[in-house]
Amino acid sequence: AQTVTQSQPEMSVQEAETVTLSCTYDTSENNYYLFWYKQPPSRQMILVIRQEAYKQQNATENRFSVNFQKAAKSFSLKISDSQLGDTAMYFCAFMKHATPDKLIFGTGTRLQVFP
């Protein structure tokens, strides 16, 4: 069975600084997707970034980038130039490729951005 672990329940960062959120996962699959979702205090979960395991290049979306280490089964999220609006719960998630399957979520990291 696949599992996703987020070992940092809470983190904080000052506005304009960079912060990295950690995620590790366990799977015997070779083809899969990894995701970072953001859930602001308003609770609408939003997809931040997606990585296909077969792609070696790390995904980037504006200020958000990932460090995907397939051998280490690590998938960290880096937020550059943090903004107050980045304050949210961040969930790492895993899904097997090809067959429709369920998202496996981690327990989340609460990120607070301070002015």
Added chain:
Amino acid sequence: ETGVTQTPRHLVMGMTNKKSLKCEQHLGHNAMYWYKQSAKKPLELMFVYSLEERVENNSVPSRFSPECPNSSHLFLHLHTLQPEDSALYLCASSQSLASSYEQYFGPGTRLTVT
């Protein structure tokens, strides 16, 4: 706001009550999902519907009863709940089951069972 809405946003109910949660998506998607989000626990997938047919039921107690009358609407009927069922219930949709890797979430219903 995304194209997925949920009502009510907050619900308090007694253990003997019957209530329903509603989800509506305005994205033209064909797959819809119910998740349960409890504090300090990963999101748990409860039900999956594709083209109004249930394709996944993750051993959810029968006191939770889903209904999908059409591809735009999803309900979760609740009856004789337990206090441990208090949680945030999230609805999500995707273009199809095959594209379930990109799900759009609603804002959730905060349920409190007293």
